Amino acid sequence: MAKVAGLTVRTLHHYDELGLLRPSERTASGHRRYTEPDLRRLYEIRLLRELGLSLEEIGGVLDQPGALRPVLAARVDELDQQVRRINALRRQAETLLSHLDSAGPFATERPMALLGQLSVFGEYLTEEQGRRLDQHGEQLDAEAREWMEGEWPVILAELAEHFRAGTPVDDPAVVRSARRLTTLMETFTGGDAELNAAVAKFFREHGTEVMRSLTGGPDPAFTTGLWDYVSQAYSALG
Template structure:
């Protein structure tokens, strides 16, 4: 009566038999006794240990962390603090994903989602994470409608420039120069006119200019960038 079969213990603890097998296999919660035929018999001490393991698991610790937590029970506090830090990081990560997704869902038609994503992806090759964070918070400050308007302008601008490029229009053509001016203007709006952010973006651009063709991985875009650069120079 003071020994528990694996099935009864599973029901009592809310875990599965397989889980208890696993804990036994890895030596985390071992049944101290066996019947002559090999069936596991859990003692009250085993059961108590299982409950400790379950508690620690419910705090999100890994099995290895649980093991070390139970091996030196005086050092629970640092383990918990580390776990809390890890959870905080996770929470921030999840929140970042959530805000990205809500921004996308709020401001885009289904058709524009993929192209926007591609743009974002390419941008993340140009800019550092910090700089992107700046840009994003600026976008949040502008509000979804304004950002949506800016993005629409941007897509239109890129489409027109690509067409001129495909048509062989020289970069010095006044129409192209005007589009390049709009490109820079839009860029300024994206950075919110904030000189620091703008300078950071500019600096990132300058520093990476030489290696951009090997980093972007999207040749057509490189052509566009150079095209705009030449048009800007012709101004």
């Protein structure tokens, strides 16, 4: 049994002592004999261990009829969130690779400068608007926050590449990026009209600096033209 399951005899004895997996039968000499139902239970134990549950948690789940399904469903949701986060990180890595290929190293000063620009955004909010934005942020779950953190630099980098390539603002690929930017902004503000207006004003006045921080473009004409391009793509959605 231990060899077939890839476990040590000591582990099986430990499971028996905990009451987690007791053999259904014993031989005449007193040795443990595991039946097919025992093997199924062992499979469930190993699966739940791989999913991160403790032995105590596993015992509680397996001893309560119907308890396994909600535990597995919750774990699947957690794994889905991890997959989305990994995908967001992968997109960011691809963006950095794109910068290495087209614009040289993505220096540390770029994200730091970008954070400096975004910190100015608070100056565009009244005290009440700042409170509303904080309240909305608290209502967002971890998945939404991770998605926003991973999505906005990717979208802006995509638009920068479209601008660099001279892609028309009504091109389907540009429209898709602009729509994602709209969704991102709506998620950030919760659809609050006053907050949307504050975001728009901030980017009208600081969009060029934000794009320069993101792209590291040494040419002011490039980053100025880039923000105009982003604005046109955003406005083209109507």
